[in-house]
Amino acid sequence: MVWVAPATFVANTALTAAQLNTFIRDNLLETEAAKATTAGRLFWTTSRNAIAERPLSESFVSTTETTASTSFVDLGTSGPSVTLFTGRYALVAISAAIRNGSETSLAHINYYVSGATEQSHQEQSELKLGGNAAGTTHPSRSMTVSWCTNLNPGVNTFTLQYKVSADDGVFFYRRLTVIAL
Amino acid sequence: MAWSAPMTFVGNTVLSAANLNTYLRDNLSQLAPAKATTANRIFVSTGTNAIAERAYSTSQVSATQTRSATGYGDLATAGPSVTVTTGTQALVGFSCFIFNSSSADLSNVSFAVSGATTISPGDDGIMHMEILGSQSERVGVIEYVTGLTAGSNTFTLKYSVGSGFAPVGTGSYGERHIWVIGL
Numbered sequence: 001m002v003w004v005a006p007a008t009f010v011a012n013t014a015l016t017a018a019q020l021n022t023f024i025r026d027n028l029l030e031t032e033a034a035k036a037t038t039a040g041r042l043f044w045t046t047s048r049n050a051i052a053e054r055p056l057s058e059s060f061v062s063t064t065e066t067t068a069s070t071s072f073v074d075l076g077t078s079g080p081s082v083t084l085f086t087g088r089y090a091l092v093a094i095s096a097a098i099r100n101g102s103e104t105s106l107a108h109i110n111y112y113v114s115g116a117t118e119q120s121h122q123e124q125s126e127l128k129l130g131g132n133a134a135g136t137t138h139p140s141r142s143m144t145v146s147w148c149t150n151l152n153p154g155v156n157t158f159t160l161q162y163k164v165s166a167d168d169g170v171f172f173y174r175r176l177t178v179i180a181l
Numbered sequence: 182m183a184w185s186a187p188m189t190f191v192g193n194t195v196l197s198a199a200n201l202n203t204y205l206r207d208n209l210s211q212l213a214p215a216k217a218t219t220a221n222r223i224f225v226s227t228g229t230n231a232i233a234e235r236a237y238s239t240s241q242v243s244a245t246q247t248r249s250a251t252g253y254g255d256l257a258t259a260g261p262s263v264t265v266t267t268g269t270q271a272l273v274g275f276s277c278f279i280f281n282s283s284s285a286d287l288s289n290v291s292f293a294v295s296g297a298t299t300i301s302p303g304d305d306g307i308m309h310m311e312i313l314g315s316q317s318e319r320v321g322v323i324e325y326v327t328g329l330t331a332g333s334n335t336f337t338l339k340y341s342v343g344s345g346f347a348p349v350g351t352g353s354y355g356e357r358h359i360w361v362i363g364l
Contacts, residue, residue: 020190024205028187033211036226040270040327040364043224043232053226056270056364058325093323139287143322177325179272 001026003049044181046087054180057082064172072110072121072161075171081159083115086180088151093177094160095143098129099170106130107169109162111176116154121161122146141173182207184230225364227268235363238263245278245355253291253302253339256354262337264296267363269329273336276321277357281342281350288352289341292324292359297332302339319356336361 006023009015028034032043032051041053059080067073098107108128113119125146148158160176162169187204190196209215213224216234227233240261248256265271273292281288291302338359343349 015196017190017192017194020196025187025189028204028208031212032224032226032232033184033208033230034186036228036230036232038229039225039227039268041226042364043226056272056325058327093325095322142320145323177323179325 001029003027003030055084056179057084058177061174062172064170066168066170067162067164068168069163072163075162079159080174080176081157082176082178083155083157084178084180086151086156087153089181090148090151091145091179091181092125092148092158093143093145094127095175096171097139097141097173099139100164100167102167105167106165109160111158111160113156113158115157116152117156182210184208184211236265237360237362238265239360242357245353247351247353248340249342249351251341251343251349253341256340260337261357261359262335263359263361264333264335265361265363267329267334268331269327270364271326271329272323272362272364273326274321274323275338275359276319277354278319279354280318281352283350286350287343290354291339293337293339294334296334297330298334
């Protein structure tokens with residue numbers, strides 16, 4: 001059922017079961033209390049007079065791994081990866097501690113979407129950090145938060161991948177957070 | 182009172198006060214307008230057919246101060262820090278500008294949780310920033326924190342240098358900002 005604008009009740013007219021079912025039962029079933037299933041979720045509008053409960057999810061891979069690939073690939077331990085039900089949008093945060101063996105090279109991370117939507121890595125969501133000063137091995141750690149659009153509503157999987165501009169990139173503390181909208 | 186799945190009304194049957202109280206009064210009392218108390222808050226689910234109003238809070242410390250210790254701790258002006266009522270989860274964002282006295286050393290920022298929950302900064306799974314070098318950079322992160330004990334929780338920024346690497350230099354941190362949305 002869908003939300004129906006509540007009737008204006010008029011004195012001296014019969015109140016029917018059909019009215020009670022439409023304006024009380026069915027409308028109550030469209031409210032956030034009726035739709036709440038799991039703690040810690042948010043409510044978003046999906047269209048006029050319609051809302052949905054949406055999840056947040058996060059995945060973390062601590063494994064330190066490397067790649068010299070100049071196109072996005074999985075590391076030896078793939079991911080992190082998050083699968084959840086979304087509407088047409090999601091807020092996606094990606095982060096990692098990154099270092100590159102060369103001072104002049106960059107290491108990149110970005111995500112792609114699979115499942116209800118097939119969406120390749122988008123430039124506006126990419127995190128890329130510069131290489132290390134000569135003789136150092138310290139990583140840098142940072143994050144990007146981006147608005148993922150044009151999703152097909154349904155179960156979508158977000159997966160983090162990695163590449164370098166040159167030389168060897170080292171990636172650890174890899175994290176992916178998705179807020180479904 | 183709790184939410185009750187609305188009944189299906191049937192023609193030619195008595196509509197009782199008990200029915201109206203259960204399915205209309207009590208259910209309406211479980212909805213967002215009934216639970217709204219303060220402007221600029223959000224609603225989250227807390228379980229099946231249950232919601233709660235949740236607050237957000239922000240805090241900032243502008244002072245630029247230094248630290249040379251490898252373990253997380255406070256600067257001369259501690260914080261910033263916010264206290265909010267949360268369920269078992271929260272969204273935490275923090276940022277600052279950050280640099281080290283040496284171009285080869287790391288400066289780190291994380292947060293601790295105290296109150297209903299105790300979480301140490303830099304623990305596995307807790308986001309932290311590690312910024313290399315002596316150029317002043319401003320960065321920020323968002324952390325989806327789970328495993329909290331529901332109740333009043335305080336989130337406080339903490340600072341360190343190094344990360345198992347030596348030497349560690351002196352980290353400088355300024356325009357320090359934290360926000361938390363209780364979930």
